[in-house]
Amino acid sequence: MWDWSYAASILPRLLSALQATFIATAWGFALACTLGLVLAVLSRSRFVLVRLTVDGISEFIRRTPLLVQIFFLFYSIPLLTGISVPALTTGIIGLGLHYSTYMSQVYRSGIEGIDNGQWEAAKALNFTPVRTWSAIILPQAIPPILPIMGNYLIVMFKETPLLAAITVVELLTTAKNINARDWRPFEPYTIVGVLFLVISLIVAFLVGWLENRMKQRYTR
Amino acid sequence: MDTATKEEPAFTGSVSKPHQGKPAASAVPVVSYRDVKKSYGDLEVLHGIDLDIAAGEKVALIGPSGSGKTTLGRMLMTLEEPTSGVIEVEGEPLWQMERNGKLVRANEHHLHRMRSKIGMVFQHFNLFPHMKVLRNVTEAPRKVLGLDKEEAHDRAVEMLRKVGLEDKLDVYPSKLSGGQKQRVAIARALVMRPKIMVFDEVTSALDPELVGEVLAVIKEIAEEGEMAMMLITHEMDFARDVADRVIFGADGRIVESGPPQELFGQPKSDRLKSFLSRFV
Ligand SMILES: Nc1ncnc2c1ncn2[C@@H]1O[C@H](COP(=O)(O)OP(=O)(O)O)[C@@H](O)[C@H]1O
Ligand SMILES: [Mg+2]
Numbered sequence: 001m002w003d004w005s006y007a008a009s010i011l012p013r014l015l016s017a018l019q020a021t022f023i024a025t026a027w028g029f030a031l032a033c034t035l036g037l038v039l040a041v042l043s044r045s046r047f048v049l050v051r052l053t054v055d056g057i058s059e060f061i062r063r064t065p066l067l068v069q070i071f072f073l074f075y076s077i078p079l080l081t082g083i084s085v086p087a088l089t090t091g092i093i094g095l096g097l098h099y100s101t102y103m104s105q106v107y108r109s110g111i112e113g114i115d116n117g118q119w120e121a122a123k124a125l126n127f128t129p130v131r132t133w134s135a136i137i138l139p140q141a142i143p144p145i146l147p148i149m150g151n152y153l154i155v156m157f158k159e160t161p162l163l164a165a166i167t168v169v170e171l172l173t174t175a176k177n178i179n180a181r182d183w184r185p186f187e188p189y190t191i192v193g194v195l196f197l198v199i200s201l202i203v204a205f206l207v208g209w210l211e212n213r214m215k216q217r218y219t220r
Numbered sequence: 221m222d223t224a225t226k227e228e229p230a231f232t233g234s235v236s237k238p239h240q241g242k243p244a245a246s247a248v249p250v251v252s253y254r255d256v257k258k259s260y261g262d263l264e265v266l267h268g269i270d271l272d273i274a275a276g277e278k279v280a281l282i283g284p285s286g287s288g289k290t291t292l293g294r295m296l297m298t299l300e301e302p303t304s305g306v307i308e309v310e311g312e313p314l315w316q317m318e319r320n321g322k323l324v325r326a327n328e329h330h331l332h333r334m335r336s337k338i339g340m341v342f343q344h345f346n347l348f349p350h351m352k353v354l355r356n357v358t359e360a361p362r363k364v365l366g367l368d369k370e371e372a373h374d375r376a377v378e379m380l381r382k383v384g385l386e387d388k389l390d391v392y393p394s395k396l397s398g399g400q401k402q403r404v405a406i407a408r409a410l411v412m413r414p415k416i417m418v419f420d421e422v423t424s425a426l427d428p429e430l431v432g433e434v435l436a437v438i439k440e441i442a443e444e445g446e447m448a449m450m451l452i453t454h455e456m457d458f459a460r461d462v463a464d465r466v467i468f469g470a471d472g473r474i475v476e477s478g479p480p481q482e483l484f485g486q487p488k489s490d491r492l493k494s495f496l497s498r499f500v
Binding site for chain 1: 297298299328332335336338339340342344345346347348349350359360363364405408409412
């Protein structure tokens with residue numbers, strides 16, 4: 001049933017399909033991190049209206065399926081803007097937007113972990129709000145949450161096959177195409193599974209290393 | 221408490237004497253509280269405080285815990301907003317600003333400008349743990365005052381030398397003793413050159429053997445003279461030693477106020493007598 005030489009013959013094509021998977025993961029993650037930070041900061045705004053709006057939007061995005069959002073973006077962006085956006089870009093926006101709401105929760109936990117005295121010291125030294133965030137709060141809030149952020153990177157990586165639904169040719173689509181051509185399901189899907197496993201394990205290892213590093217901060 | 225206040229009408233709203241041995245820099249007090257009230261929810265914790273602090277004056281604030289000393293200092297540092305009344309800093313309202321000829325609630329811009337005259341040292345130091353000692357002291361001069369790197373460095377080192385920590389520039393705060401941490405916090409506040417500095421029980425969190433080194437540093441700074449100080453403290457000997465004037469507050473009111481010899485030597489109110497008896 002399992003043919004090693006056949007497996008070897010399809011491996012290059014699957015590996016090159018990884019590129020789209022990586023691109024979607026990396027850019028989606030970058031977007032999620034950036035947007036998540038904006039959401040987290042805005043959700044602490046002095047203005048109630050800002051807080052409520054931001055929290056409402058986050059809640060809505062988090063409580064609806066990513067697949068629905070990706071479909072919605074794929075068909076509505078061209079209609080609303082009149083420009084056709086590549087499927088991969090749409091997928092990145094969908095992934096980034098969806099996970100930004102989770103990431104914002106992660107940031108918030110980091111921010112809430114900061115002692116109130118840090119905010120007060122910043123104010124007593126007359127730091128502006130922007131400087132307070134950039135020089136005092138975030139440099140302390142982010143290192144402890146880096147491992148959790150790393151775990152979300154893995155989660156997002158594993159979610160990329162959803163992009164197959166909007167015609168992005170990533171790893172899973174490629175396996176499907178191979179199966180459609182050769183009628184051999186075992187090798188391509190197994191290889192896809194193994195690739196996901198191996199890459200996730202590598203990232204998980206790096207996250208663990210990071211976690212240890214973070215525990216040893218500021219003790220020099 | 222009301223009776224005690226009536227016994228001492230001179231201390232409400234009076235302009236206090238300038239720092240001993242120093243000519244009065246100006247007649248305008250550096251800080252002036254006028255009928256300042258503060259409530260938390262339904263609970264009024266300050267019932268109309270009138271207090272002037274002259275430029276360079278060292279005022280010690282004593283009183284039982286819960287009497288509102290911290291709140292008084294925090295309102296000056298703009299960490300708490302008064303419920304009513306006016307706090308003026310060098311004659312200008314702190315929490316209000318003028319707009320179209322009317323006093324309106326201060327915006328962040330106004331508070332930012334006013335805060336440059338005020339500094340505070342906290343009970344729990346609140347050092348920035350992710351910055352080494354030197355950076356703790358240079359960060360605000362660079363990012364707030366906009367000083368260049370060398371100037372900020374020189375100023376910071378000068379301050380750290382003043383508090384006796386010029387050999388600790390390159391360590392993280394976690395490596396310091398409580399007394400050393402508090403001395404860094406003092407240097408960090410001092411480097412901004414405020415007109416008045418609030419010290420809120422800055423030795424209360426320290427092991428007893430470390431209290432002396434911090435008080436000695438504050439005393440030395442006090443003797444330099446120019447900066448006014450609001451010294452909230454439970455160290456009576458220190459208050460007697462350093463303060464130009466001592467204020468005893470209880471239950472959200474100023475009960476008694478005067479030069480240290482007078483206040484500690486001949487306390488008038490029963491409240492102060494019983495308070496002081498706990499320290500002998
Ligand atoms: N953030 C707050 N919320 C509610 N009550 C407070 C708050 N801060 C202080 N208080 C109350 O105000 C009173 C005065 O407190 P404080 O100014 O800390 O007194 P002191 O520094 O003299 O011990 C106390 O009764 C305290 O419980
Ligand atoms: Mg207090």
